[in-house]
Amino acid sequence: MARRVSRRRYLVGTGAALTTGLLAGCSGGSGGESEESSSEESSSEESSSEESSSEESSSEESSDGGSSEESSEESSSDSGSVEMLDDVPTDIDDYLSEGEARLYEGTIADYTGQDEVVVDVGAGDIGFAFAPPAIRVDAGTTVVWEWTGEGGAHNVVSEDASATQFNSGDPIDEQGYTFEQTFESAGIQLYYCTPHKANGKIGGIEVVE
Numbered sequence: 001m002a003r004r005v006s007r008r009r010y011l012v013g014t015g016a017a018l019t020t021g022l023l024a025g026c027s028g029g030s031g032g033e034s035e036e037s038s039s040e041e042s043s044s045e046e047s048s049s050e051e052s053s054s055e056e057s058s059s060e061e062s063s064d065g066g067s068s069e070e071s072s073e074e075s076s077s078d079s080g081s082v083e084m085l086d087d088v089p090t091d092i093d094d095y096l097s098e099g100e101a102r103l104y105e106g107t108i109a110d111y112t113g114q115d116e117v118v119v120d121v122g123a124g125d126i127g128f129a130f131a132p133p134a135i136r137v138d139a140g141t142t143v144v145w146e147w148t149g150e151g152g153a154h155n156v157v158s159e160d161a162s163a164t165q166f167n168s169g170d171p172i173d174e175q176g177y178t179f180e181q182t183f184e185s186a187g188i189q190l191y192y193c194t195p196h197k198a199n200g201k202i203g204g205i206e207v208v209e
Helices: 002-079 090-098 194-199
Strands: 083-085 108-110 116-123 129-131 134-138 141-147 178-183 187-192 202-208
Touching: 090 187, 090 202, 116 134, 134 141
Parallel strands: 108 134, 116 141, 134 202
Antiparallel strands: 083 108, 116 129, 141 178, 187 202
8 A cells, every 4th residue: 555655656746847847948948039039129229229320420421521512612712702813014013023022923913893902911921011912903992901910010102103192101010900092093003111111011003994
């Protein structure tokens, strides 16, 4: 009797162990599938995030490139607003060449068609130049000389041979100071800065009808 009972207990115990093993196996398989699914979702999210970052970066680069091109076009437009011509009137060319005018390169800046033109007083590396040194304007145009504040005190005085006589007065070193002269009729205007004429600070204006 005792032997039968022992055998029955053995069978029951074996069945219970098998059942537990099967349940554990099912549970383990489910966990593996869950981990794999979670890993795939994470990889997908990371990939989407990288693609999004790449698209945003490309968009920003494209935007910056556009701004750079626009800036370049504006700069080209500004530099091309004044044409430099080599048909400098003989009187102006001789005056500037013989006086070794600073910044003069044998050309004249064509400002025809403009009502007002600005010439810098105190231009160049050390402020001993008018810029541009030679200009062409229409009759009736007002030329405004504007002081840069560089190179010390300056003034604007016409030569005796100039078609129009003008004088800004005593030399001034104030930045932003201006002197203007309207040229009503055609002619050649030659002028200089009293303190720096010997240093090549001279200029010429061709007034045309």
